[in-house]
Amino acid sequence: MDIIQIVLAPIQNVIVQKNRNMLDKTNIKDWQKELNAVLEEEGIKNQEFFTFMKGKIKRLPLSVEDFEWGVFPMIGENGTLIDIRMVIPIIYDVKSLCVNIHEYTHAYEVYSYLGRTYEWHTEESEQKACDAEKRYLKKIGKQL
Numbered sequence: 001m002d003i004i005q006i007v008l009a010p011i012q013n014v015i016v017q018k019n020r021n022m023l024d025k026t027n028i029k030d031w032q033k034e035l036n037a038v039l040e041e042e043g044i045k046n047q048e049f050f051t052f053m054k055g056k057i058k059r060l061p062l063s064v065e066d067f068e069w070g071v072f073p074m075i076g077e078n079g080t081l082i083d084i085r086m087v088i089p090i091i092y093d094v095k096s097l098c099v100n101i102h103e104y105t106h107a108y109e110v111y112s113y114l115g116r117t118y119e120w121h122t123e124e125s126e127q128k129a130c131d132a133e134k135r136y137l138k139k140i141g142k143q144l
């Protein structure tokens with residue numbers, strides 16, 4: 001089974017669909033633009049990265065609290081990074097945007113290992129992702 005299916009197994013499609021219908025589509029577009037701007041400021045602007053991630057990102061219309069969001073490095077038998085999967089919330093407020101910033105920061109770091117031996121730097125990676133969130137919140141003058 002694909003790792004993404006394992007991750008998504010507990011989700012009930014009915015709830016996902018219900019939430020999806022409730023979300024304002026125009027708003028989501030604006031939030032997506034905001035995310036793109038933040039990622040660019042964070043130096044995450046390598047087009048190859050975004051192209052690589054196409055089709056590997058699952059965006060769910062769930063509350064931030066309702067799911068374990070994350071980036072999943074897929075390691076080959078020889079220890080090299082061969083692929084990445086990411087599960088993030090659809091962006092509908094500052095909180096869900098922050099989760100996106102956090103996970104994109106992780107994904108971008110993981111991506112730097114593509115084709116190379118993958119090394120886990122759990123603490124540093126977490127710090128980096130949290131810092132990116134904090135910078136954004138500081139910039140807009142908000143706290144979560």
Ligand SMILES: [Zn+2]
Nearest residue numbers: 102106126129
């Ligand atoms: Zn993290």
